[in-house]
Amino acid sequence: MNRFNRSLAQTPVLGRFLLLLFRAKTAFGYFLRPLGNLFRWLFVSRETTNFTYDLEQTNKQYLASLIADVTGEKFDVIMAYIDEIEADDKLRAHISEATTASDWAFMADKQVRFGRRVGWYAFARALKPKTIIETGVDKGLGSCLLTAALMRNSQEGFEGRYYGTDINPKAGYLLAGNYQNYGQILYGDSIASLKEFDGPVDLFINDSDHSADYEAGEYEAVGDKLSGHAVILGDNSHCTDKLLKFSLDNDRHFVFFQEKPKDHWYPGSGIGISFKR
Numbered sequence: 001m002n003r004f005n006r007s008l009a010q011t012p013v014l015g016r017f018l019l020l021l022f023r024a025k026t027a028f029g030y031f032l033r034p035l036g037n038l039f040r041w042l043f044v045s046r047e048t049t050n051f052t053y054d055l056e057q058t059n060k061q062y063l064a065s066l067i068a069d070v071t072g073e074k075f076d077v078i079m080a081y082i083d084e085i086e087a088d089d090k091l092r093a094h095i096s097e098a099t100t101a102s103d104w105a106f107m108a109d110k111q112v113r114f115g116r117r118v119g120w121y122a123f124a125r126a127l128k129p130k131t132i133i134e135t136g137v138d139k140g141l142g143s144c145l146l147t148a149a150l151m152r153n154s155q156e157g158f159e160g161r162y163y164g165t166d167i168n169p170k171a172g173y174l175l176a177g178n179y180q181n182y183g184q185i186l187y188g189d190s191i192a193s194l195k196e197f198d199g200p201v202d203l204f205i206n207d208s209d210h211s212a213d214y215e216a217g218e219y220e221a222v223g224d225k226l227s228g229h230a231v232i233l234g235d236n237s238h239c240t241d242k243l244l245k246f247s248l249d250n251d252r253h254f255v256f257f258q259e260k261p262k263d264h265w266y267p268g269s270g271i272g273i274s275f276k277r
């Protein structure tokens with residue numbers, strides 16, 4: 001028994017009980033707010049996966065700072081990209097209308113919230129990629145942000161095209177209107193689509209089957225199609241180390257951004273970032 005445990009054992013019972021109460025209050029304090037958000041969410045949303053929320057303001061600034069460091073751009077430029085997409089009323093109206101027209105959305109689900117995808121957008125604006133691939137499209141929220149970035153890049157003289165992959169033939173209903181002019185969805189198994197894809201790929205986003213082996217399989221399939229300074233964004237890096245391993249094996253740098261959702265119970269996922277200097 002060490003000195004601390006010995007002195008605790010000698011503390012009177014009431015003292016130990018008060019200490020337990022104090023420690024419980026401190027620990028529960030971390031869960032109370034998310035728990036409140038959870039109860040509210042149960043009744044105002046029908047989301048079962050791929051949860052949507054905004055990021056806390058400081059979290060967005062940390063994200064901008066990290067992207068600035070990876071891309072060699074100024075912090076203010078990256079932050080301006082994030083502000084640009086958040087203030088994009090046309091995109092918000094497009095998503096809001098399509099979501100409201102779909103039969104699943106309920107109360108809070110009709111709000112347009114981008115989460116970590118604002119980081120995907122900022123990368124697409126900063127890198128001016130000619131080819132973006134996002135595996136796993138779902139409704140097409142990422143598709144919309146990425147094609148919105150390509151639309152603005154094009155107005156500045158940098159052309160690029162987006163390819164989303166999804167095994168679900170109904171995926172991607174948000175990729176419509178003008179956004180559709182900047183990209184398309186390749187339906188079928190992601191790895192099969194990647195193997196058939198004619199590179200080079202400048203920005204690759206992994207977000208399909210979230211099992212560790214499948215994620216690693218995607219990096220293997222796209223590996224030799226990456227352009228010299230391609231960036232990979234992993235949507236599974238809060239769960240697996242597959243992007244870190246791929247980066248170490250292929251002489252690439254790896255950093256991780258941890259999301260902090262605003263007013264939501266979800267602890268957040270993140271963005272694994274693999275890049276070459």
Ligand SMILES: C[S@@+](CC[C@H](N)C(=O)[O-])C[C@H]1O[C@@H](n2cnc3c(N)ncnc32)[C@H](O)[C@@H]1O
Pocket residue numbers: 050117134135136137138139140141142143165166167168171188189190191207208209210
């Ligand atoms: C987390 S969601 C993608 C979310 C999307 N990137 C976004 O920004 O909202 C995962 C998607 O991957 C798709 N998926 C799952 N397994 C797949 C596979 N083997 N090949 C292609 N798509 C797959 C699912 O149908 C689902 O739409």
